[in-house]
Amino acid sequence: MRTALILAALALPLPLAAQDTPDVSLTRIDCGQATEPMPLGGFDDTGASDGMTRDLVVSCYLIRHGDDLMVWDTGIDPATSGDPDGGFSMGETLVQKLAQLGVAPADVDYVGISHYHYDHVGQARDFPQATLVIGRADWAVIEAGSPWVNRDLFVPWLDGGAEVRQVGGDLDLFGDGTVKLLAMPGHTGGHHALLVRLADMGPVMLTGDLAHYTSNYEHDRVPTFNDDRADSLASLDRFKRMAEAYGATVVIQHEPDDIAKLPAFPEAAH
Template structure:
């Protein structure tokens, strides 16, 4: 009884003007270069079955700008420019995220949200350059940051740890704008609070950004679990869910660290629509 009645009641509660407003927001997706591997990286640790022991790949670091009407979301923030070229980090960058956005006429103060797929350094390096935003992050990942794990650079999160910035700690999925066009998807395993992103575009169709569910094409196809993941079983369950969703939605899957997937979206500064 209730599963059928409740959706109807909820739908009826929305006025027609509200529905029209939800549907009228234009959504675009822009891929931004936020770093590249200085040289091919050994991939043995990215699959605990040994499938990648002999492999090396020059991975990329990607950030994304999502426009939803007048709202702006940055998805992942790349490496810290101060670490560019550091052999321990393994990535270099030629322009900061702030500079790349400036080329689009966007200042840090224009950004409303920064969404973080997970707390690793190559996804959070420039978050603090947007101190006024609402930070979107998995609740379990934020707990790790708050507790000050030794591998976390807490200075990257100073605007929110100091109490001045707003943090939205996400448990499960989040339909950010309430219209289904931008959804943070809980995909735990790489970290316990790890999320992927689904963006529905009017022309291109659904696009699913993996976060670090997978790091390169073979990793995605063979469902390789890195030795440094938080939970193996959760990773495999997330692979299953992600792939089923991608198939059901006929989505374009973009593996964020895969160089070949850069071409699945228009070249900067153009946006997918």
């Protein structure tokens, strides 16, 4: 009996610190800026933000996990840069930015998408060989066709030329706890945030569009265009509890003030 217990204990996964994990880094990449201060009424269904405006940014990220590379969110489509309907403009493309880091599109193993909205998927097709990692409910919307989605951005995966990894809940991408997609539905049905555990900086949590700017995050305000209000509030609560439990640095991806929480491009957090 004692031998069986010992063998069972040996089979348990080791704590993260005891594992021989690869080096992990996180680089923030500029993928767009608001062409002018955005009206905030639609970002808050309580009416508290009516008549207010503010600048927003579009952020992409490169995560290095040993020899594996993952891009998290891909910004706006360069073809829409400066379009008043989209509200964002950009200078260099994501591919051009990655080239400055010595990364070619073919080097990217995974493209992780927080959700299917245009300002998060605009350059996904520039990585046609990568595995697309996306919420299952969001992929269903893309496959079905929706006025929210430009299907041309997903041709490599819709045509079966590259793998799609559909995520129903949380996903520990590399199996060692360092890069984890967190199911945070509400903004869309398959919306995910991202947890990256760094050796020096510690845990960093990227929000996706759980909140678009600090005051909405702090006050649990829900955009009028979210899929589900109750799910949105539940996800905000879970995210905040996790951030507190982990002692994580929270980075709101559209918040200009949060850019400085990570090293300035081309430097990476470790």
